[in-house]
Amino acid sequence: MNSLDKNKVVLGMSGGVDSSVAAYLLKKQGYEVIGVTMKVWQDDEEDNYEREDGCCSLSAAEDARRVANKLDIPFYVMNFKSVFKEKVIDYFVDEYLHGRTPNPCIACNKYIKFEELLQKAHSLGAYYVATGHYSRIVKDQKTNRYLIKKSLAKGKDQTYAMYNLTQDQLKHILMPLGEYSSKEEIRNIAKSLGLDVANKPDSQEICFIPDNNYGRFIEKKEGAKIIPGNFVDTNGNILGRHKGIIHYTIGQRKGLGISLGKPAYVVDIIPEKNQVVLGDNKDAFKGKLIAKNINFIPFDELKSPMKVEAKVRYSAKPSVATVYPLEENRVKVEFDNPQRAVTPGQAVVFYNENLLIGGGTIVKAFE
Numbered sequence: 001m002n003s004l005d006k007n008k009v010v011l012g013m014s015g016g017v018d019s020s021v022a023a024y025l026l027k028k029q030g031y032e033v034i035g036v037t038m039k040v041w042q043d044d045e046e047d048n049y050e051r052e053d054g055c056c057s058l059s060a061a062e063d064a065r066r067v068a069n070k071l072d073i074p075f076y077v078m079n080f081k082s083v084f085k086e087k088v089i090d091y092f093v094d095e096y097l098h099g100r101t102p103n104p105c106i107a108c109n110k111y112i113k114f115e116e117l118l119q120k121a122h123s124l125g126a127y128y129v130a131t132g133h134y135s136r137i138v139k140d141q142k143t144n145r146y147l148i149k150k151s152l153a154k155g156k157d158q159t160y161a162m163y164n165l166t167q168d169q170l171k172h173i174l175m176p177l178g179e180y181s182s183k184e185e186i187r188n189i190a191k192s193l194g195l196d197v198a199n200k201p202d203s204q205e206i207c208f209i210p211d212n213n214y215g216r217f218i219e220k221k222e223g224a225k226i227i228p229g230n231f232v233d234t235n236g237n238i239l240g241r242h243k244g245i246i247h248y249t250i251g252q253r254k255g256l257g258i259s260l261g262k263p264a265y266v267v268d269i270i271p272e273k274n275q276v277v278l279g280d281n282k283d284a285f286k287g288k289l290i291a292k293n294i295n296f297i298p299f300d301e302l303k304s305p306m307k308v309e310a311k312v313r314y315s316a317k318p319s320v321a322t323v324y325p326l327e328e329n330r331v332k333v334e335f336d337n338p339q340r341a342v343t344p345g346q347a348v349v350f351y352n353e354n355l356l357i358g359g360g361t362i363v364k365a366f367e
């Protein structure tokens with residue numbers, strides 16, 4: 001570790017405008033920057049890097065290479081396919097098969113970008129790994145802990161997917177975009193540098209499923225295990241047939257393929273019975289949840305109940321709640337106002353204004 005150079009950083013470059021501008025900003029700050037595009041997504045039969053879309057397309061790597069050339073920084077394409085399959089894709093598929101709704105970006109941040117890529121950075125002698133995420137990492141001078149704060153760009157903040165990073169990871173991460181107040185500013189920097197990625201659209205939610213059809217993606221990989229079952233009402237009465245639990249998520253209304261003469265919403269999924277429970281919109285609201293695999297950022301352990309603002313999904317508004325510590329690294333969260341579509345498998349993430357307090361994986365929601 002002693003031989004790591006604190007002036008050297010490996011930057012994950014996805015060929016988009018954010019990581020391209022991050023390269024420029026880091027270089028301007030005096031860092032020796034090494035650009036890396038990770039190839040992460042692989043298909044069993046075909047090599048999907050050849051496609052024109054998705055973060056790992058050939059064109060994405062070529063975009064990143066062109067930016068690196070223009071900024072005069074070394075650039076490599078590295079193969080992370082097998083670890084990405086194990087830590088992100090297999091987890092993603094398995095969660096759906098068990099009736100939960102996973103968040104692959106959280107797994108990718110923890111295990112790929114800030115673990116595997118960080119290890120690569122260290123093997124190249126770099127102390128830091130950097131990304132174009134909208135998030136701020138600051139060191140608390142009093143406690144010497146690394147804290148995560150929301151980005152200043154409203155609507156772009158990506159801290160939700162970082163709640164489970166450790167202090168050891170955080171001390172090696174740089175995110176130079178967090179201090180900027182809008183994406184527009186970042187695009188303008190790219191334009192002023194003459195980078196042709198300046199107007200590229202934002203990347204979509206799941207990088208390895210470019211058409212967003214995750215049901216088909218899982219079916220193609222795990223076809224045999226997807227078994228149709230019953231839609232039931234909240235009293236357990238059978239309403240009709242569903243296509244397999246992987247095709248549904250809590251709160252879903254569209255694409256149910258059943259007509260009940262009134263709007264119907266998925267309010268629960270019972271994997272043991274292979275059932276999807278349909279109800280009214282009001283049935284999709286829950287006031288309490290249990291979460292596991294809890295990680296806190298400003299401290300190691302929660303010793304007494306804490307008032308926070310909590311988010312139950314990436315796009316949810318933070319809502320006032322109390323977090324109660326439980327055994328086995330779990331918590332109970334009680335919201336002041338019930339939340340819609342609290343979904344097992346998704347993360348609940350706690351904030352105190354701009355400060356990320358921590359979070360965990362939702363196990364169940366109730367009342």
Ligand SMILES: Nc1ncnc2c1ncn2[C@@H]1O[C@H](COP(=O)(O)OP(=O)(O)OP(=O)(O)O)[C@@H](O)[C@H]1O
Nearest residue numbers: 012013014016017018019036037038131132133203
């Ligand atoms: N395939 C990849 N290889 C290397 N780094 C990556 C890759 N995909 C994402 N990253 C890094 O993670 C950051 C956040 O990724 P995300 O998918 O949210 O992209 P984004 O916010 O649209 O950024 P960009 O505009 O740089 O694509 C990127 O800015 C980049 O630093």
